[in-house]
Amino acid sequence: MRPKIVLFFIGIIMTICSCRSxxxxxxxxxxxxxxxxxxxxxxxxxxxxxxxxxxxxxxxxxxxxxxxxxxxxxxxxxxxxxxxxxxxxxxxxxxxxxxxxxxxxxxxxxxxxxxxxxxxxxxxxxxxxxxxxxxxxxxxxxxxxxxxDAVFLYQQRFADGTTETLPIGNEKIDGFYLDENDPVNGNELQFTNDKPYVIYGYAAVPSNKTATFEAGTRVHFHANSGLIVANNASVNINGTRSTTDKLENEVIFEGDRLEPDFSDVPGQWGTIWLTDGSTNNTLNHLTIKNATIGLLIQNNDGTTVSVKNTQIYNSSNYGILAQTAKINGENVVINNAGLASLACTYGGNYTFTHSTFNNNWNSSQQVAVLVSNYILGEIPEAKDLTAATFNNCIIYGSYSNEMSLTKKTGAAFEYQFNNCLIKFDNISNQFTTNPDYQFNTDTAHYNAILLNKDPKFFNISQNKFNIDETSAAFAKGNSAYLIPLDIIEKTRTLPPDLGAYQNKAFPK
CATH class of the missing domain: 2.60.40.10 (Immunoglobulins)
Structure with a gap:
């Protein structure tokens, strides 16, 4: 009897469903x-x-x-x-x-x-x-x-269905050379603020040429795209101070997804790559957002890459990754990177003054600053680090230790931190006897270090790293390393504050 009742109800249900349309x-x-x-x-x-x-x-x-x-x-x-x-x-x-x-x-x-x-x-x-x-x-x-409206820059597609590529070492990547006589765009080496630019693939600066970006230029990179400078080529980024929240004079590099949901998504595009042979590169008032690596700087020809008044945010790997490079950085701000905000690796020569390196990436493996003289597997594995000097800087973040010094013997490893605020918590005394982290007694490498003091940034999530008089970084700088104007060109007082911002200087 029970099976008949069950079949009866199933029949009713099927009848109802079949008539639902x-x-x-x-x-x-x-x-x-x-x-x-x-x-x-x-x-x-x-x-x-x-x-x-x-x-x-x-x-x-x-x-x-x-x-x-x-x-x-x-x-x-x-x-x-x-x-x-x-x-x-x-x-x-x-x-x-x-x-x-x-x-x-x-x-x-x-x-x-x-x-x-x-x-x-x-x-x-x-x-x-x-x-x-x-x-x-x-x-x-x-x-x-x-x-x-925008200027679109992209690689050629040939009759056989293949697309233009760039030789990088022994490999080829999707990309093209910028053309100063392009029949459609005119001089592609002169980036202006008339229209934004959208780049597909890697745009390369030809040998012995210079790509110039005037104040207010906006460049949007598609996924797996970027800018390459090599072979005696140069890049000059000529942003200037902005006076409004529109950052009208800043040069901005970011992805091509304009929706608000993508405004802070890391890894939307590749990198700005200053590689073997690039020369006389200058970056001023540049903002880089949501790249895989903000700046990849390798094996310069001996000339110094000048990085001033530059901000790099939300990089999925590194804000700046330098390898055997030579960099002079002033008023640099980097925040949020999957591995390190600043990585000075495989030797080189680096000086950063009045800069703020913070990392609030949600990982216990991230650091704000990484300094090393080697890369595993390279030949040779170690190269001379002739200088890694940090003056009047802030090195901070959400992890207990925001600085890492790693070295191999057989190559120089020279570093110095002067008047810097550093977050480095010696948990369980694991670094007590490590000679590289003797902040209070090693005067050859550390001078006037503020250890584990809160800089009290205004709003980290909004990338506002200004401070006020309550900050531990207030008036703790050394005037010997003074950069007279801060990142938004506010005059620094004496003694100066640490980091890229003079107190109460609010980012635009």
Whole structure:
């Protein structure tokens, strides 16, 4: 008997389910509700597709309804595309007789690909509507997108289907040489602030040429893209102080995803690579965001890379990775890197003054500053570190020890920290007898060190590393190493504060 009862109920359920698609509906009376009345699709570049945005449509009535029409206001000519509960409709623009159950909802997904010429000439906004027509009451949800024109730089594609590559050592990578006589873009070695640039692949500066970036230039790198400077080539980044929150005079390198959700995502693009043979490189008022390695500097020809008033944030591996390089850094700020904010490795010669190195990456393996004279597996494994000098600097972060010194014998290992605030907690006395970390007694390597004192940065999560009079770094600098102006060109007083910011100097 029991099996018959079970079969009976199964039959009823199957009957109900098989008839579900034939439910009777009433025509919509225009009483739909929406999760938003306006969808703002964040800024996109010309002819580059946007992210997908979502709208939820509610039927809060007690009746199953049919919406006679859901369509884009500009019809088939609209630059928007929508899907309604997975349906594509007519070219993603028009949908007829869409059913919606009582007390239920449906999803509409929205995308756009538009050109700046499609937008309003006055404000570069491209707009449309999703129209819900009940026959009695027309309901609209507004769509708004800012279309930004840009200069696109990318590798050539040849007739045989292959693309342009660059020789790097014994390997080739996807990339191209910047052309000072490009028939479309003109001089690609002169980056201006007229339009942003979008780079696909690695853009290389040709031998004996210089790439110049004027104040206010914006460069957006696609995934696995970057800039390479080698073979007697140079890069000059000529940013200047900005006076507003728009950072109008800063040169900014970042990814090509403009949505707010990507504003702090590390590893969106590759690196700025100053490699073998590059020469006379100068970087001033540069901000680098969300790279894999912010700056990769290798084997300079003996000339010093000048890095001034430069900020590097959210690098998935390193903020600066230097290998057998020569760098002079002033007013440098680096925050958040998966391995090290600053790594001076495989020897070299490095001086950083009035700089702030912080690392709040969520890992116990990260450090703010790493200094070494070797790379395992290289031939030779160790090279001379002739200088690693830090003056009036802050080395801090979320981990107990934010500085690491590692060396191999057989090569020089010269370092010195003068008037620096360093976070280094000798947990369980594991470094008590290590000769490289004798902060209080080794005057040949350490002078006037503030150990494990809180700099009281204004807001680390917003990359605001200014301090005030309550900071342990306040007025603890040595005037012998004074850089007269801080990173935003506020005059330093005497004795100066440690780090890149003079007290109460708020980042723009």
């Amino acid at each position: 034939d439910f009777e509906t009433l025509a919509s009376t225009g009483d739909l509700e929406f999760s938003k009345d306006t969808i703002y699709l964040d800024t996109v570049f010309s002819n580059i597709g946007s992210s997908t945005y979502r709208l939820k449509v509610y039927n809060k009535s007690k009746n199953d309804i049919t919406i006679p029409s859901i369509k884009l206001g500009k019809g088939l000519s609209s630059k928007y595309r929508i899907s309604v509960d997975g349906m594509q409709g007519i070219e993603g623009k028009i949908f007829n007789n869409v059913d919606l159950l009582a007390k239920d909802s449906l999803y509409i997904f929205i995308e756009t690909t538009a050109n700046s010429t499609d937008a309003n000439a006055s404000d570069f906004l491209y707009t449309d509507q999703i129209q819900f027509d009940s026959g009695e009451n027309l309901q609209n949800v507004e769509l708004v997108t800012l279309i930004q």
